[in-house]
Amino acid sequence: MNTKQQLKEGLITNNPVLVQQIGLCATMAITTSLFNGLGMGLSVLIILTCCNVVVAAIRKFIPEQVRLAIFVVVIAGFVTIVDLLLQAFIPALSDALGVFIPLIVVNCIIIGRAEAFSSKNTVMASLKDGVFQGLGYTMVLVVMCLVRELLGAGTIGGGLLNGAASFITLDGTGAGIRVFSEEFGASALLLPFGGFLTLGLLLAAMQAMLNKSAEKKAVKEKEDKE
């Protein structure tokens, strides 16, 4: 399997959230500002890549019956490392994501990739798979954040960017770039309701796109035959 194909799979055709439809809890819960979304996405990317590499490296020594337990212990180890690192170096992010960082342990994306990909492939392929699937996840989180934050609060990049100077801050205090006044925002989009609605519409948009491209392909094949 070549790199380009793997990249396309991770970002679009086999995107963890939009196509495999797993790991939805955090996707809806923390996407209220770009700071949270990027932080969560990158944390998952790092943990997923590390777990993929370790699982691929030890895949030949894992007995079939206890493989899930071993995967979970590997994942829980890396999640604890990332959790402690965030608490030490980016406490604002750790506070904002709260219980959702330790909950990456039960994020289906990571155990799903361990089971479906890295337990069957080489270390190098698994490394790439981890990075690309992680990027696909981060991409969805960022899109969700942009939509919810812009329509809900009228800003872009809340917590991360600081006003007109676009100065990047890591302490979560950046106000974001204001596009319109807060009183015109649909603040319900920042509440749980907005999480469900935005993800639902995003999934529908993705399906519409996939349906369309499948239709196009079918028409083209038909034309080719004729």
Added chain:
Amino acid sequence: MLASLVSISLGAILVNNFIFSQFLGICPFLGCSNKMSTATGMSVAVIFVMTMASAICWVINTYLLIPLELAFMQTVAYILVIAVLVQFVEMFLKKMIPSLYSAMGIFLPLITTNCAVLGVVLLNTQNNYNFLESTVYGFTGGIGFALAIILFASVRERLEFADYPKAFEGFAIGLVSAALFALAFMGFSGMKIL
């Protein structure tokens, strides 16, 4: 004491419902809500595991991890406790109540990766609940999960006959209907408890 237990219970069931306001346990919520019967089976199993996990993890955290200064191992310890507990429940049901065991099928082992279970245990630790509060929070959190999934299953059974755009098939229409539920549950957040 009683007042705090009541406020924890009401909070877990309505105000901070695990699904509609905390986004914990979305995967089984969407995956097992196609039919009323599976939704009920899942709810019973989740209530049981959440209650037991809250109680056991509190004991392990207080008498094992904290005295040994291993609090940083909480996540690893909790997930192992939950995995063992689920396995134990599975063996117990298989031996003692085989009818319930076969009714639950695949959903029983899947509870291990239900983030509502790990979530409730982590929240117990974060909120510094005592033994009774933890157990009550676990039990009522499970009730809240059951309420959400059973309400949602009854809506989804009707969705089968609804006419919606093709692109919304599957999870998409489910999420949009869940959004309306979340909107309704938002009404509870104005409720002031004691």
